[in-house]
Amino acid sequence: MGQIKFISSMIMIGLFSIAIVVFAIQFGVDNESAVLLGDDPEYAKVQNNLVGDIQTFRDDSNSSITTAMTSTQEAGDQSASSGGQFKVGVGTAISVTTTVITLGFNKIFGIDTGFGIFLTAITSLLVWIGGLYIWKTIRGNPD
Amino acid sequence: MSIYNQPNLTSGIDGTFVEIAATVPSFIIGLLVFVFGFVFITGTATQKAKTGHADMPMWAVMASISTLIVTLLLSIKSGLINIETLAIVISITVFSGLWLFLSKGRGEL
Numbered sequence: 001m002g003q004i005k006f007i008s009s010m011i012m013i014g015l016f017s018i019a020i021v022v023f024a025i026q027f028g029v030d031n032e033s034a035v036l037l038g039d040d041p042e043y044a045k046v047q048n049n050l051v052g053d054i055q056t057f058r059d060d061s062n063s064s065i066t067t068a069m070t071s072t073q074e075a076g077d078q079s080a081s082s083g084g085q086f087k088v089g090v091g092t093a094i095s096v097t098t099t100v101i102t103l104g105f106n107k108i109f110g111i112d113t114g115f116g117i118f119l120t121a122i123t124s125l126l127v128w129i130g131g132l133y134i135w136k137t138i139r140g141n142p143d
Numbered sequence: 144m145s146i147y148n149q150p151n152l153t154s155g156i157d158g159t160f161v162e163i164a165a166t167v168p169s170f171i172i173g174l175l176v177f178v179f180g181f182v183f184i185t186g187t188a189t190q191k192a193k194t195g196h197a198d199m200p201m202w203a204v205m206a207s208i209s210t211l212i213v214t215l216l217l218s219i220k221s222g223l224i225n226i227e228t229l230a231i232v233i234s235i236t237v238f239s240g241l242w243l244f245l246s247k248g249r250g251e252l
Contacts, residue, residue: 013240016244017237020237024211024215024233033218033219035221035229040226097241100241105234
């Protein structure tokens with residue numbers, strides 16, 4: 001799984017989650033259900049957070065690709081010493097996924113549970129993989 | 144003496160389900176687990192028998208969405224499920240999607 005696949009997976013997870021939550025909320029509204037998912041304020045809040053993260057990802061991507069396309073390199077220049085353009089998307093994409101994981105985890109296991117360490121481990125692993133991909137893109141294969 | 148009071152079967156299938164759920168609270172949970180297990184186990188077993196490989200993340204998503212649809216239908220009438228059950232089904236569906244999207248290698252899906 002390369003960086004493109006990794007970021008794509010994160011964004012797809014966010015879009016899938018938004019689609020499922022919005023469908024469930026709107027199904028209840030359309031059919032005047034007795035049990036409305038919209039009555040749970042956490043879902044509406046998370047939906048807004050996910051949409052915000054996706055919009056940030058769009059803005060960052062547009063800004064980064066514009067900078068990359070307008071930049072120039074002279075012969076002998078060091079290329080991508082900061083790697084800023086490769087970092088775009090990783091932060092927001094991982095934020096999308098950790099938001100989804102946190103919501104699901106809290107709903108299934110409850111808040112303040114001893115299983116919280118698993119949430120910490122998964123989030124840390126995603127951040128570590130993202131960092132490694134940035135390094136790999138700038139410096140080559142880290143293996 | 145009967146173990147439980149039989150539901151009134153003349154009030155419609157939804158009324159029967161509500162009466163059963165009131166008498167046996169775990170009935171609806173069992174029904175949802177059955178739907179998930181039925182789709183997941185039969186799907187993976189059939190695919191493995193035909194192709195030699197079972198795509199478990201994909202069947203988890205299929206089973207989760209099937210369960211979600213049944214849950215949403217049950218949420219229309221009061222007395223069948225509560226919002227905690229609906230939230231857990233949504234969470235399991237989202238986790239199944241997460242498993243699917245993170246499980247594929249380069250070039251797949």
